Amino acid sequence: MSLNNNKPVLPQSKKLTLGLFGFGVVGKGLYDVLHSTPALQASIKKICIRNADKKRVIPQEHFTTDANELLHDESINVIVELIDDADAAYNIVKAALQKGKAVVSANKKMIAAHFEELLHLQHIHGAALLYEGACCASIPIIRNLEEYYDNDLLSAVKGIVNGSTNYILTKIFDDGLSFKDALLQAQQLGFAESNPALDIEGHDAANKLSILLAHAFGRIAAPSEFLYTGITSIKKTDADLAKQKNLKIKLVATAQKINDSQIAAFVLPQFVEEQDELAGVSNEFNALITESSFADKHFFKGKGAGAYPTAAAVLSDIAALRYNYKYEYKKYLQENTPELSNDYYLKIFVSADDIEKIDKDQFAWIEEWHNEKNNNWVVGIIQSALLQQNNWWKQPGVSLILTKNPVVQNVEYREIGKKSLELAGVI
Amino acid sequence: MSLNNNKPVLPQSKKLTLGLFGFGVVGKGLYDVLHSTPALQASIKKICIRNADKKRVIPQEHFTTDANELLHDESINVIVELIDDADAAYNIVKAALQKGKAVVSANKKMIAAHFEELLHLQHIHGAALLYEGACCASIPIIRNLEEYYDNDLLSAVKGIVNGSTNYILTKIFDDGLSFKDALLQAQQLGFAESNPALDIEGHDAANKLSILLAHAFGRIAAPSEFLYTGITSIKKTDADLAKQKNLKIKLVATAQKINDSQIAAFVLPQFVEEQDELAGVSNEFNALITESSFADKHFFKGKGAGAYPTAAAVLSDIAALRYNYKYEYKKYLQENTPELSNDYYLKIFVSADDIEKIDKDQFAWIEEWHNEKNNNWVVGIIQSALLQQNNWWKQPGVSLILTKNPVVQNVEYREIGKKSLELAGVI
Incomplete structure (x- = not known):
């Protein structure tokens, strides 16, 4: 031809x-x-x-x-x-x-x-x-969720979605800066929202998770409907413990199917192991991991804050408008959109300056119990609904950090909870 | 409302x-x-x-x-x-x-x-x-190049695009397997093409680079038009040297703008530092890095071989057809598409069992010179055209491995080449 x-x-x-x-x-x-x-x-x-x-x-x-x-x-x-x-x-x-x-x-x-x-x-x-x-500034995640993961095989989206808090955590962990100095640096570099509370209290990350939920699973949910917090409660003792165990602490947003009709969604600090991909995401970078049945895991990383990375994403949207691109919201418009659940269990670490601040009766299972003056902590399993309904873990002096693979679906914990506390010698 | x-x-x-x-x-x-x-x-x-x-x-x-x-x-x-x-x-x-x-x-x-x-x-x-x-099985790179990087700001696309060779290199480096055993494993796991020469001689990676070039820069070029090789020539002494210097060897495909109207394109083994993102890409995983002026670097990683990851990408294409999606080839159809250049310089490492096999006169600059029985190597700068036109570096016993950031654009090397060889005491 x-x-x-x-x-x-x-x-x-x-x-x-x-x-x-x-x-x-x-x-x-x-x-x-x-x-x-x-x-x-x-x-x-x-x-x-x-x-x-x-x-x-x-x-x-x-x-x-x-x-x-x-x-x-x-x-x-x-x-x-x-x-x-x-x-x-x-x-x-x-x-x-x-x-x-x-x-x-x-x-x-x-x-x-x-x-x-x-x-x-x-x-x-x-x-x-x-x-x-x-959402994650320059990373083309919304378009990929709309176009590429356009089927029912996606099982999870999670990652680091706030550049400002990630910058602060990196500076605290790697450069030994104080929280205050790290925040100041993030602001000076233009990574922080003009009201820093939006970043450090997790609101910004929660807003992004809300957008991700809609495009990943077709579920529209305001931040008030799921569990979230920021990084303000993380104490020096938490950071020291993490270092000692070769872990990093990252603020991670997670949306994860727990069965065909239900999703767990939360933004919480989390311990990540050094070999975990999220551990290598430093400073203002953001990263997302998608999990699907057949494609397996995909990892996306890029600058998640700053004038130019955000402007580049805006530019890409402008370019798409030339060809009349629009989101189709297929997953939202489909029938049988999965619901948000609060009936799942999370394996958490909670530390407190005063042991009395940890509401141990709420735990279904306590795996570790550390009782030292000014440095008390518990690793255990708790129902997400109890975290959502109660504020004891948001008191000053208390920090909650998720463990690796925190979502636990074994409902037997309901029954054996009390027994575990007895075994642990806690009650 | x-x-x-x-x-x-x-x-x-x-x-x-x-x-x-x-x-x-x-x-x-x-x-x-x-x-x-x-x-x-x-x-x-x-x-x-x-x-x-x-x-x-x-x-x-x-x-x-x-x-x-x-x-x-x-x-x-x-x-x-x-x-x-x-x-x-x-x-x-x-x-x-x-x-x-x-x-x-x-x-x-x-x-x-x-x-x-x-x-x-x-x-x-x-x-x-x-x-x-x-292209990279499950990683949605073509669609992102078509839709998201739809402007003239993209400056490079590079990465690990062949799962089979990456699996083999991982097994050789991390598990100490022989080349033959590693290849056999890759074949048994279904990662290798039925004709393994397509993988290990670099043809498969070159085909993928050809596809990437068209969607990233609008330049249609057959593999025969650019420089490529595979991993068959990598010797144990190369692997030992890499380990000693905390480097890994990866087969990397690169398409990189050298100026507004020219692109350098090649698939060659390359030394990558441990902290480099590509160093963390193991086994059958593939990964791509895009570089653009404002979004900066993006990193995509996912399974690049295997039945299900490829099937997942095929499925995603099938899903897109429901909505009449098609590639628009905007960059190819635009005017002033950049040309492939062979007038750029590469900083390479070349080792040979016999020093005479290294055609030192072709180098514009020699930075290091190591002369030991059965283990001779040179680090130097050479014009890409000379590699494309000559086969001395493809002889048995000779291996060529790129250094970090291998593209050198300083044309002064043309003049000072001879002088450098004199200084090195080589001529």
Whole structure:
């Protein structure tokens, strides 16, 4: 055959005219990235900012403080939302979708909080909302969950999804920094949310797990529906113990099928062994492991925080809009979507400055018991529902860290729990 | 808003009726996988095999030896080609595309050999050909190159793309097996091609690099157009030296932009440091690293050989066909696709049982020179074109192993080469 006849041509792609909300680190990053990719044929027409008086690196005429100047501009067909304030972001995204404009956002909090409504708004107005940058910044996880793991074989998604806390943990463990100094460094490098509590108390990771749950398993769940915490409670004695046992402590988000119709989901600190892939994920890097019956384990690693990695994901979404890409939410729209369960057991380590703070009666099984002045700890099995319903493990001076492979499904623990406590000499 | 009005529904997906060619390990794997995913709504109508007399695990009526029974069956809308013979595979795929049937294949040799024609056949007949399983088995790299790295920011793709050689190298390095025993194990476990020369001489990895080049950079190039070799020449003395220096030897495929319009591409053994991500890729695992200006490095790891991992990728392609997914080959169709270059320099290690076998005059710079009975080696810089044009380094007793970050772009070496040899006391 002659290859010159009928040579394929590139499908005509949409010319994109962007309206950008926010010009913080990611917004500026996107501006730089766009200027390095002329082939993309996307240009920023106007940038809406909150503070008109702030000095900017580009001329003043690019900016406005009036959102409507972007939303009502017919020539703008894509709104890129990169502001911090989740409520303001929600109003912008909603208004843009209602006007039929495509939207790219990296606001995990806003997306996790309004997931179902945003999905319906896309459907009603026929406009796409893409948010690859909202989950693990530059790692293309949402698109892979949507496109590649598009079947019922996926059994788990877990990993390190918050760059700021991972940076802090790395600096504490590897460089011996104090929590405070490590946090300060993360903030200076632009890895931390402007409100650091979002990172260090686990809210940001929980928002990302919420987004992962929807795309991995079709289950829409707000962070309040599952178990999560951050890294603020991790004590020096915990870090010392981990080092002594050649373990690292990582904040790990997990969504794991426990049977055909139920998922366990949680974000908790976890001990990881040195040879575990997650142990090698340092600083602001994020990583995800997918597990499926036949493909087995896949490991994805990339920068999970910072202006450019997030901007790169936003850019990739913008590029996809040229070809009218949108998430199809197939798993959510399928029947028999698995439910979140809180009837599974977790094998945990709990340490406390005062032994009385550990509510040992809640354990179904206690495997180890260490009682030393100012350094008391227990390794045992506990029902997840009891952790979700009670706050004793969130008291100051108490830290909870998951063990390796923490999900225990053996329901016999229900019966033998008391007996184990007797055996342990605890009751 | 009420979420019950206008509830989105799952887009109607195509019912797929499959005709399967080949029932070897991957074919059988796919059969198993399909029976575990009823939600996919894809069924195998007929399986074409070469040998009708072979005993099969499923009833005889599923099989035929007549290809036309599948190709002429109007009810079969997807041909899944999983046979070994690349020429026969090509004829099947071509005939299927000409009949407007979608095709899924995992035959890297066939795809690399006929890339451009297969692309045009898809265009002319409006039928999709998907082949995720042809490159790193279960790792979703082709789809990510097509969809996520869809811009001009990608600067390199490199990694371990052949599971069989990686298995052999792991067994030699970690378990002290002989090459022969390690190869035998790989074959017994179903990781090796039926003709092991395809793996161990680097042809399979080169075919995969050829496919990666097309999807990463839009450059279609047959393996004969770039530098490649396998692992057969690696000697015990090389392995000992590597161990002594805390290095591992991996067969690494690299496609790397050397400037805006040129790419360096090669598959060669390479020393990797222990802390390098590729050093942690063991046994039949594959891994790829993408490098781009803003997203920085991404690391993907997964099983790169074996029946189920390949079948999982094939399944994912089948699932994508329900929604009429096809590769768009955007980078190939764009103007100004970068060319392959052979005018770059590589920093290499070459060892030989006889020093005379090392053609030292070809080096532009010699950094180290080790001369010992039966163990002679050189570390130096050489122009890639000279390696491509000459075969001295492919003689028995000679092995070539790349150093870390082997691509050297400093053209000054052209001038100073001779001088360096003088300084080294070699000439």
